Amino acid sequence: MKHLVQEIIELLRTDLPGLAESLNAPATEEELRQTEEELGISLPSELRELYLIHNGEKDGGPGLFLGLPFLSLGEMLSEWKVWTELEEGYALEGEHYSVPSGWIRERYINRYWLPISKDWGGNNIGVDLDPDKNGIRGQVINFGRDEEIKYVIARQVAHFLQFIRDTAKEGNYTVIQDEDHHSWSYGREGAVHFLDAIRKLELPVLQPARQQSGATDVKSWFESLDKGWQERIQSVGTSEQFLLAKQLRFIREGLTDITPLGRCEDVRELVLSVNDIHSIEALSGCKQLKKLYLVKNPVMDLRPLQKLEHLQELIISGTAVTDLSPLSLLPKLKELDAQQTQIRDFSPLKPIKSLRTLKITWPDAEQLSGLSELSQLRELAISGLGTVAVSDLDAIGQLVNLQKLELEGVSLTNLEFVQGCHKLQELVLKDSAVLDMSTVAKLENLHTLTMSECPDVGKLEEVARSASLKKIMASYQQFSLLKECFDRIIDFSTMNGCMTEEESEIWHEYMDRARR
Template sequence: MKALLNEIIEHLKDTLPNLAAFFNPPATQEELRKAEEELGFSLPAEVRELYLIHNGEREGGPGLFFGLPFLSVEEMMAEWKIWVGLEEEYAFMGEHDSVPARWIKERYINRYWLPISRDWGGNHLGIDMDPDEFGQAGQVINFGRDEEVKYVIARSVTDLLRFIRDTAKQGNFSIHQEEDSLYWSFGREDNLHFLDAIRKLDLPVLDPVWEESAVKDAEGWLAGLDSVWRDRVLQRSGSAEAFLRAKRLLFINEGLTNIVPLGDCKEVRELVLSANEIRSIEPLRGCTQLKRLYLGKNPVSDLRPLQKLQHLRMLYVADTAVEDLSPLENLSSLQELRFPRAPIRDYSPLRQMPGLRAVEVSQPDREQLHILFGLPRIEKLTIAGLRDVTAKDLGQLGSLPNLRELELEDVCLENLAFLHNCRQLKQVKLVHSTVNDISALSRLESLTTLELNGCPDVGDVEELSRSTSLRKIAASYQQFSLLKDRFDRKIDFSTMTGNMTDEEKEIWYRYLRE
């Protein structure tokens, strides 16, 4: 490890002569012991060795990791504590992908990701001590506020330092001056943020894993497309190779009928095809890494091409001609299925989807509700409209022991008493709905968030002030005005629905400032 650092310094001595001067003295064994005690796990031997040579680098240095600083033990622990403090509430917020697939656990926060560098924008290089099934403990990854796609950058810190040494030796970097600070970045041409550079590298560095590709000659593949698709590929990605390796592709309201070229996009994780004229999704059989698929507002009817997509987690088929959900029965990874305004009458295939956690439907009848309320793993349920349903039927919602989020749209209800057994319910959203008596929400002990969007005809709103758990309410100004002074604590009204006059905005701003 020490030899590697010395080689990096030697190769950069003419262009970054101050690199060595910015390294801190070694960390002590006691500092590392205290850090491990607080972390609850041992540092990899190579990470310990690195810190016993240098305890990070001083602020304002050139940044060991291509301009990104090597954090001291104290800085590493400070960053780690911030993330741990947010983990309980936000660990699974958003959508996250692992490259390669199943090497990194796909979540927003993991206390076993140890930040060894930062970019001052909430993003990090980190050591992954809790890899997914194909990864290995100690692998170097990116994570943070903006890092939805997480890459295994190197299989170890040693490999990362070897890559830095090799890059320095080859001169594949550029030097930048900013006031009194001199730093470097990866690549000869641009001031490229290293967390952006990794997206174009063959990873992990030194020992890349090549994901399956159906195309050996990207330029030949491009030449074989019709002129419309050629233009589309170049407009989206700049080159055929970049298009074929893209992780996210969007084609919204472009009049698409033929999607054959997409079948060669083996690495795509998210595909948005909304509002086109697509009838056949047969080419999608080839998108073997696909996780999120949006097919809304297309005349597609047959979902059988998706039967083998074992990574598919989210499917949106609203406003389509889909009638049959049975092709999805064996997709064990499918967690979210949204099919409002699709002509699906038989909900029974939902019972064969053990991973299902979120469902969106429209106009369900009594029998369909019975099936929905018999899916014990459901955590989020969205219902747009109701058909021939009684309060007794809705009372079965209480049979969903894990229900955390409920959204009701375009419904007309006497009250919400049917929610009294939903003891885990944390969020309720009402959209363009009428409820004569909303007071039942005040008795839900786990409810923290309520949204009333386009719901002027909601009665007994002031009764919400009896809630001991509500922390955030999104509502119209009129509803805000009714509630703002009734609680024994300040409620987060930072999101308003509908319009406000200038005078109303001033009152609202004053409340927020307070």
């Protein structure tokens, strides 16, 4: 490790004379021990060795890691603390993909990713101490605010340093001079951010995970396709880039045959909305697919999806699907949008323990009864109601783990049927009428109430008896009624509809009081 760092310094001495001086003195064993104690983690031997050579680099240095700084132990800890404080609430926020698949846990935040560099924009190079099933402890990865796709940059820290050494030796870099500050970036194409450059590299460096398909094979495959698909592929880039793409979107393109997609083994998000697709057989080859949009296609048969073990989100609204049984085998399915379909039986969803969100339209009494068995649901959205009696709605109250309920285009006498949803935190009403809102006050964990385009709600003032409500989205008229009813300040920061100038002044005055 020491030899590698020294080689990098020597190779760059002419172009980056300040690099050697910018590197800090070695960390002490005591500093490493204190860092490990605060982290609650033992550092990998390679990372310890690197810090025993240099404890990061000084502010304003040229950036040991191809223009990005090597963080000192103290800086690493500070950066790590920012992420760990956010982990509980945001760890699984957004969509995240591992490249190669199964090497990095597909999360937004993981306290076992140690940041050894940063870009001052909320993104990091880090050492992964909690790899996924195919990964290696100590692998070097990217993560952060903008890093939705996470790459294994190197299998170990030494490999990363070897790559930097080889880049310097080959002269495959650009020196960046800004007044008195010198830096560098990967490649000869100018100031390229290294976290952008990795998207075009064969990774992990030194030991790529796999060989690309043969050029001849890809060329002959491309030439065998019709002109429409050739143009679509070219809109993505080269044939190789298409086959390795993580996100593909083909909306309103009149697609009928999607056979070429069967070779996209790395695609994670596929949007095929509003086409004329009857068969999705080709999708059985998309082994890494996580999110699939089939909106408004005449698809009936979901069996090709049965072996897509990574599928988490499926949108089949407006399709011809009637049978959900193929989905019962999907171990990671979290969200299903089945709005505007003729699905009668939701019981096949019962074995899917991972299912958290379901969206449906116009359920009748029988369908509501079937829904009551889906105790794993956390979010339910219902648009419209079929033929139901008041007692039929009690099935919703049996969803004991429900945290969010959204009702759109419904007309109800009251909301008593949700009293069994003891964990309900958010209630959303859209374009709906409720004669009696008093039940809201009895929902002891409800913190957010949204009323959008809901002028016909009765006994609204009873909502003020709620001890848990913190935020209400409403019209000005509803805000005006409620603002003096509560014994505390409520967050009315999000309003819907228009306000007159006078109304706006009253609302702003209330919000100013809320902020004090």
